Amino acid sequence: MARVRIYQNTIDTASSVIGAALNVTSQLLTTFLTGYLAIQRITSIGAIMTTGSLSANVYNGLANLGPELNTIRGVTPLFKKYHLDALSRRTDPVEATATITNNLVVHQLTYAYGNKMALAPVSFTVPFPSKVAIVGDSGVGKSTLLNILSGKLKNYQGSVRLGTQELKQLPLAVVQGQVLYIDQLPYIFNETIRYNLTLGDNFSDGAIWHALAESNLADYVRQLPARLDTLAGEKGRLFSGGQRQRLALARGLLRNRKILLIDEGTSSLNRASAIDVEDQFLSLPSVTVLFVTHQLHPENRDRFDQIIQLHSPDTQQQ
Ligand SMILES: Nc1ncnc2c1ncn2[C@@H]1O[C@H](COP(=O)(O)OP(=O)(O)OP(=O)(O)O)[C@@H](O)[C@H]1O
Ligand SMILES: [Mg+2]
Structure with a gap:
């Protein structure tokens, strides 16, 4: 440079x-x-x-x-x-989108970075909409799995079908139109809250407030001095870790994403805010959520339709 x-x-x-x-x-x-x-x-x-x-x-x-x-x-x-x-x-016609909205079928999916196995073979089916927890120790490939499902990693082995289509054959824009990956620490711009949600696209204030309400942030934003026009501060200082994840959730809901991939990972959230974030997406009826975590909170365990346990690739090979 x-x-x-x-x-x-x-x-x-x-x-x-x-x-x-x-x-x-x-x-x-x-x-x-x-x-x-x-x-x-x-x-x-x-x-x-x-x-x-x-x-x-x-x-x-x-x-x-x-x-x-x-x-x-x-x-x-x-x-x-x-x-x-x-x-x-x-090349992303509406029909491509239409065929990928019924379910997600993962079959014997594995991934290797070079010759290092990062994900042991895993198979599961997720009907839409439903709530799925993906659990496993650090390093078993949870983030890797989410990166595959969000279309970022294409050179996987096995198959991932969104409806009738193989994920790696779909244009990235089609996948990203349906799937939202919420990172362990979502990026917040030092811009207004409105910009952090619209990211320059056109959305009415009504739609923005609706997304904020669904992410349980509306009350917080309403009491800020300039409300939607308040600056989020450098690196989103105005928001706590949990609020940042909920802000990212609002970004996805605003865009009508139907599949949310949420990486709690080694999230720095305290127990109360972690349960709060979980509560928020578990109570959204029409979206499918794949939620990655080290450990499920007993309070929410029963609210998941399916729990997928990942195992270390090393123990699998033995
Ligand atoms: N970009 C990369 N290049 C090489 N190896 C990687 C890369 N990303 C991850 N790995 C390796 O792949 C394996 C799985 O990593 P991954 O980040 O998916 O684990 P994880 O289950 O998300 O862990 P955590 O719970 O700590 O977030 C690890 O052994 C990791 O070291
Ligand atoms: Mg991870």
Whole structure:
């Protein structure tokens, strides 16, 4: 990055300097030429002023062209990248989405980072909507499993079917339109709460408040000084760990995601806020939740439709 930045600055500076030098030279030449013509009485003395200001306009404009062209050249690769992304989105017809909304079937799924097994073979079926807990010790591959299900890791072994389609064959945009992965520490921008929910997309205030209410954050936001327009603070300082996860939940509900993958992991949440977050998604009737945790709280155990226990890949191989 640093090398590329230095290169860009060098080119920028060089083009500015060359532009400025040509600019001054051209303006001087024009003024001298008009002066010479005025002395020869071919044109009037007043023309020196007029050509002077005209040439200043023209040459200043031309001198700025160099740096502008550099900027345009600099962003071309970005446009190429987004163009490709837009193309892959265009292959996401509504029908692809329609066929993936009935269930999730995982069969003999395994994953290895290089030659290190990260997930022992696992099979299960999740009808929609339902609530599933995925439990297991640290390092058994819980986050790996969620990364596969969210479409991020494609080179898995075995099969993962969303409805009739194999997950790795679906365009990422289709998967992401249905599935929301809520991280152990969701990212909060130092922007307004509204922006943290809309992320620049268009949503009405009504929809935003509805999502906040479903995530049990509406009361908290309502008592903040500027409500939705309150800044979330650097790294979301305004929000506790549990509230950050609920804010991420609200992001997903706002976008009507039907499948939530929640990674509690080694979450720093205290017991009360952890139970609070669980309570929130367990009481959403129409969404499917796959919830990863080290240990289930007995209070909520019975509210899950299915509990999947993952085992260490090392013990499996023995
Ligand atoms: N990017 C990676 N590259 C190589 N190995 C990885 C990578 N991510 C995870 N692993 C390994 O894969 C195994 C499973 O990791 P994973 O993060 O899925 O476990 P986990 O069950 O989520 O653990 P925790 O409960 O601590 O969050 C671990 O042995 C880990 O070291
Ligand atoms: Mg994890």
